[in-house]
Amino acid sequence: MVVERIAVIGTGYVGLVSGTTFAELGHSVICADLDEAKIAMLQRAEIPIYEPGLQELVTSNVQKNRLAFTSDIGEAIRSSDILLIAVGTPTLESGDVDMKYVHHVIATIVSHTTSAKVIVIKSTVPVGTGRRVEQELRTALPHIQIDVVSNPEFLREGSAIHDTFHPDRIVIGAEQAEAGKRIAALQSALPGELLLTDRESAELIKYASNAFLAAKISFINEMAHVCEKVGADVGLVAKGMGLDKRIGPHFLNAGIGYGGSCFPKDTRAQLKIAQNVDYDFKILSAVIEVNQLQRERFVDKIKDTLGGKLHGKRIAVLGLAFKPNTDDLRDAPALDVIHALQSLGAEIHAYDPAALHHASKLLRDVQMYDDLYDAAYDADAIVIATEWETIRQMNAERIRSLMRYPVIIDGRNMFRPDEMSRLGFTYVSVGRAAAIHMEAAI
């Protein structure tokens, strides 16, 4: 194996995980970021994000001298042959992608490059970015060989390490076959199908994949409403659908909709990409709208269950992160739900095993607990917003004895309605009217 010298620019989620992975695969990696405080933390082997398994991998690769951190981006560029761009690409008010961090990195590359480089764009960027960046760099550095390759990242938060070492596919978009093959060789030890494409296709595959997965979620959430009306169980409907290999069983869990740093941002960006070429991507508009409605309808469901009035009611919200195994609250459904419940006069007590530190900066007038029994104490109702394993394992009888009223409104369908009913709870979930009716009939 050829050991490459790689600089990763941007030590956010994608940068840190990718850099650590390339070090683990035996390459010499320097991760660079303008944020000096973050780099100082990383140099002390403190990980600024919550990601199972990352700490151990960072520590072992730093010890083996394959992984280092610096806030001197120029030095990282000068000492490496492959530059991975992994800076943030947030969404602007207009829906367009904010490219200011990418532009800043390109300007830094221009100032510090004196030898040939392959530049790999890992950040999720609009179609055509790779081509434009390559033109810009070649114009600015006419005597130096510069190739720009697109290598999108598909990892999920909370299982990033597993996903990176067990990818379904590795997508590499390149104009020059040599550059593409060199980036493929970096990852040749990884399983998963290698797909070599043109740059534009690689850039679109990332958006198309996230938009399609978001569509699966909004689809099943709409089905859940139909299930409630006709007396069916959305879990069984999803199971039956998923047994068809063309549909597949994944991403068909009905609930309170998707959140996080990727789906909301990437669906809006894909819609804008289509609009910019005069195409009205109707399905995607509906996917986004349904996701927002799902949160509002869930609040209506809570209100209806509690008799229409929330004023003065104490509600224990279990789970704040946008999904389990992360402390990430970006676009978390729980935040919208809490704000809506507060505006209706409810008093909120919240539990999350990982996200309380971030939550305390984002939520006002919420009592926070790292123990779910403390959060449930004297509550008029429990609302489940994130399917944390600690919630699944809770002692339901103890919870019931602590609550003022044994009412659970479950936005993640974590429990069996008949079982919860047997335990004495009024249990309301999403798209499972059949089970509720059956209990009522007993």
Ligand code: UDX
């Ligand atoms: C996602 C993609 O999966 C990943 O490939 C991409 O690189 C980044 O975006 P992530 O945001 O970490 O990853 O989370 P993911 O596990 O995909 O879940 C996204 C959201 O969808 C969560 O809020 C989750 O609760 C929700 N979801 C997921 C559902 O509501 N139902 C499902 O069936 C699956």
